[in-house]
Amino acid sequence: DTAVSQTPKYLVTQMGNDKSIKCEQNLGHDTMYWYKQDSKKFLKIMFSYNNKELIINETVPNRFSPKSPDKAHLNLHINSLELGDSAVYFCASSQDPSGNTDTQYFGPGTRLTVL
Amino acid sequence: GNSVTQMEGPVTLSEEAFLTINCTYTATGYPSLFWYVQYPGEGLQLLLKATKADDKGSNKGFEATYRKETTSFHLEKGSVQVSDSAVYFCALSENAGKSTFGDGTTLTVKP
Numbered sequence: 001d002t003a004v005s006q007t008p009k010y011l012v013t014q015m016g017n018d019k020s021i022k023c024e025q026n027l028g029h030d031t032m033y034w035y036k037q038d039s040k041k042f043l044k045i046m047f048s049y050n051n052k053e054l055i056i057n058e059t060v061p062n063r064f065s066p067k068s069p070d071k072a073h074l075n076l077h078i079n080s081l082e083l084g085d086s087a088v089y090f091c092a093s094s095q096d097p098s099g100n101t102d103t104q105y106f107g108p109g110t111r112l113t114v115l
Numbered sequence: 116g117n118s119v120t121q122m123e124g125p126v127t128l129s130e131e132a133f134l135t136i137n138c139t140y141t142a143t144g145y146p147s148l149f150w151y152v153q154y155p156g157e158g159l160q161l162l163l164k165a166t167k168a169d170d171k172g173s174n175k176g177f178e179a180t181y182r183k184e185t186t187s188f189h190l191e192k193g194s195v196q197v198s199d200s201a202v203y204f205c206a207l208s209e210n211a212g213k214s215t216f217g218d219g220t221t222l223t224v225k226p
Contacts, residue, residue: 043219090159092159
């Protein structure tokens, strides 16, 4: 029943490891996003995909690679994790980015802790 | 580029107090404006929005009016409750597929 779901909810790992976060939306939306929220609650967009095509790629280290197997899924893979990657990562979706009235629907977040 | 500036927090109020969280924006065109709320341990959710100048968005006792002349979208509530404690984000959407968020304002309401 959940509109936007993410797994896992918590992820604790060592520096240098590679990890993935999965996101799925059942709203039938065309666009999906990844955001990073730091400890001060600042929210920064990382990527967005529209119908499996990358449309926004902010200045993010290339250790971060999004993958969209279909328009309902957008996964985030992170290579060689660093301490500074510790944050909460949010997936979101919206219906139609061609207009500007779109509401974004957020997942519950994945808290990543790099030790 | 686009930007959103909102009132720095944290804001602490007593129950039933009046709330204002200021938000101003810069944009090149005619954006839509949003307030999102993030309750502890959860993702953001839409609180209200306005899509054109002079529109008023309202929800759960919160209101905000799109003021083009002052480029503002201040959030107000007449009487806050403990359950309103959360982080509030002002945001604008203008370009396809991208929203710009403010830095968030943490509100704590004490009984």
